[in-house]
Amino acid sequence: MNNQQKLTFQNSKQKDQHQHLLSALADYLCENRDDLTNEWMEAVHRSPQIQSSEKLDSRQLANHMPNLFDDLAIVLRRADAVQIEQEIAHDAYAHGADRWEQGYDLAELLHEVATIRSVIFFSGISGFARQNPAFSDAAKKHAKEIVHRFFSEVNIQSAQRFVH
Numbered sequence: 001m002n003n004q005q006k007l008t009f010q011n012s013k014q015k016d017q018h019q020h021l022l023s024a025l026a027d028y029l030c031e032n033r034d035d036l037t038n039e040w041m042e043a044v045h046r047s048p049q050i051q052s053s054e055k056l057d058s059r060q061l062a063n064h065m066p067n068l069f070d071d072l073a074i075v076l077r078r079a080d081a082v083q084i085e086q087e088i089a090h091d092a093y094a095h096g097a098d099r100w101e102q103g104y105d106l107a108e109l110l111h112e113v114a115t116i117r118s119v120i121f122f123s124g125i126s127g128f129a130r131q132n133p134a135f136s137d138a139a140k141k142h143a144k145e146i147v148h149r150f151f152s153e154v155n156i157q158s159a160q161r162f163v164h
Helices: 003-031 033-046 051-055 063-080 079-103 105-133 139-164
Strands: none
Touching: 003 033, 003 063, 003 105, 003 139, 033 051, 033 063, 033 105, 051 105, 063 079, 063 105, 063 139, 079 105, 079 139, 105 139
16 A cells, blocks of 8 residues: 555545544434523523523523534534535524514524534533543544534524514
8 A cells, every 4th residue: 555545544534533423423412402491591591692691491491402403413423514504504493483583683693603602612512521532532523513503604694583
């Protein structure tokens, strides 16, 4: 095997390992969705930037969280950034529509999505990393990029309801 073939093989092996870890992260997030959702709801209720959340009960607040977790899991398992918008468009738009009907303003909606992104980063990804030593810095960086793009797209799609 020449050097180019070895490099290609190593890159392919690393890519397969990253994909395996991203799938495992998706499983971890889904398995812990209730705890992560509860942490997010507590943070939303404490946030002075999301005052409209005080008018919602737990069911109303968490309304689209299960679907967003499912969408995030699909994206992580595929790690195909091109498909992110298509995966979440419906659920994110529906989330924005619900929040608009519940009296949120656009800034509150954006803060709410930023809060779940933070929970996923600091509790979800970090919790997974503590339990999985094979989750390398490179794999973690890749996962964070996917999660960041995912929630950026959630913001865009959710906000569309406020401008249409």
